[in-house]
Amino acid sequence: MPDSQPHATPAPSEIQFPPGIAWIDGSFVPMSEARIPVLDWGFLRSDATYDVVHVWKNRFFRLDKHLDRFLASVAKLRMSLPFDREGLEALLHETVVKSGLEDAYVEMICTRGHSPTFSRDPRDAINRFIAFAIPFGWIADETQRARGLRMIVASVPRIPAASVDPTVKNYHWLDMVKGLYEAYDRGGENVLLKDLEGFLTEGPGFNLFAVKDGKVHTPDRGVLEGITRQTALDLCRELGIPAQVAPLSMETLTGAEEAFVTSTAGGIVAIASIDGQALPASPGAITRRLSDLYWAKHEDPGWTTPILTR
Ligand SMILES: Cc1ncc(COP(=O)(O)O)c(C=O)c1O
Missing domain, CATH: 3.30.470.10 (Aminotransferase class 4, branched-chain amino acid transferase, N-terminal domain)
Incomplete structure (x- = not known):
């Protein structure tokens, strides 16, 4: 039978x-x-x-x-x-x-x-x-964290912010999941989605940063205001690295010296390539400095709260 x-x-x-x-x-x-x-x-x-x-x-x-x-x-x-x-x-x-x-x-x-x-x-x-x-879970495995993520920019656009407010952390992920399968089919490991105007937004569980001419760029719209994104911006200020929160084009990303993603599930993780094209450095010098300071802050009483009753 x-x-x-x-x-x-x-x-x-x-x-x-x-x-x-x-x-x-x-x-x-x-x-x-x-x-x-x-x-x-x-x-x-x-x-x-x-x-x-x-x-x-x-x-x-x-x-x-x-x-x-x-x-x-x-x-x-x-x-x-x-x-x-x-x-x-x-x-x-x-x-x-x-x-x-x-x-x-x-x-x-x-x-x-x-x-x-x-x-x-x-x-x-x-x-x-x-x-x-x-x-604790990571958005990238150990190998990916060491060498950077192979990222694909999906053809599926992110759900418009006017329909589902991305600043309300939500489970509307069918666009992200479709994008992930597209990334796997195209030999990638993870995915970035653009908005309907073609600007980059974010990926499943992380925000995006590109470093161009020594300046850090991250999208200002169509994204969750990630706490790790805010932390990366705070660390840029502390380290004197210029940062800009504004629409992020494909041109800026593909022409970047280095790029990274940010997430509670793993901190600051480098991007190795975009659509199969390697970025010049992964992890780049700025990504490395930010990531080192990010982990150092985990021992800073100003940024952390000890678990009570331990
Ligand atoms: C869609 C999306 N963007 C960005 C992030 C990163 O946010 P955070 O740094 O607060 O973890 C997440 C986290 O899950 C997310 O789901």
Whole structure:
């Protein structure tokens, strides 16, 4: 008899999850048990916002900035949280402590939730808050971090900012995922998306920087205002490196001396090539200086918050 399930799904008990812990619907559970109801609009409509802060050697990095952005995103989507800011901060500390992790990827999520009557009016939904801490994860593997990412600029444009506000951190990633498959098909490792006018925006989980004539450029529009992007700009100021936040053209990127991406999941990572064309340096001197200072700041009490009760 022909197998009607050529790609059999493993039994639920055999599906692996990373270690860590989640807080959902009022209690802490292992990651394997952290589930949302199928009627949650976060799942059905991507109607959710989230933030990710990292913990490095038992210290949150720039926690205040992540809390500011998350609370602003929740307000912009007209959702509400079961905690005030202090309550949220305390819960994140508790989640990290319970996870037992020293280096962690800590995500907080607010979904629209579900409506008890399956009403189609988002005002009837009961918002849901979830937090979890899992081991620190990277946007690039060790080899890619050492030599830089092979980047492709996709033909699929980024969802217009007028339709989905990119400053509200969101899960509208079908454009990014389509772009990733295009990048893999074209021999790349990761992807950058342009806006409808042809200016560069960002990629799946990171912001973009190009260094031209010794000056650092990053897009001013159509992007999430990444905390690592802000950190890179702060570090440029500290190091006396000129920086410009303005529309970024393909010409500037392909003519750059060096380029890099920024993300909570890995910091400052060099780009080795664009559409198969190698950049002159990867990692370049400025990328290296910024990245070294970025990691040094992880021990600076002004930029970090020790995990409480440790
Ligand atoms: C679309 C997008 N852009 C940029 C970033 C980088 O933001 P941050 O530096 O705050 O991690 C992310 C992070 O996940 C992202 O999802």
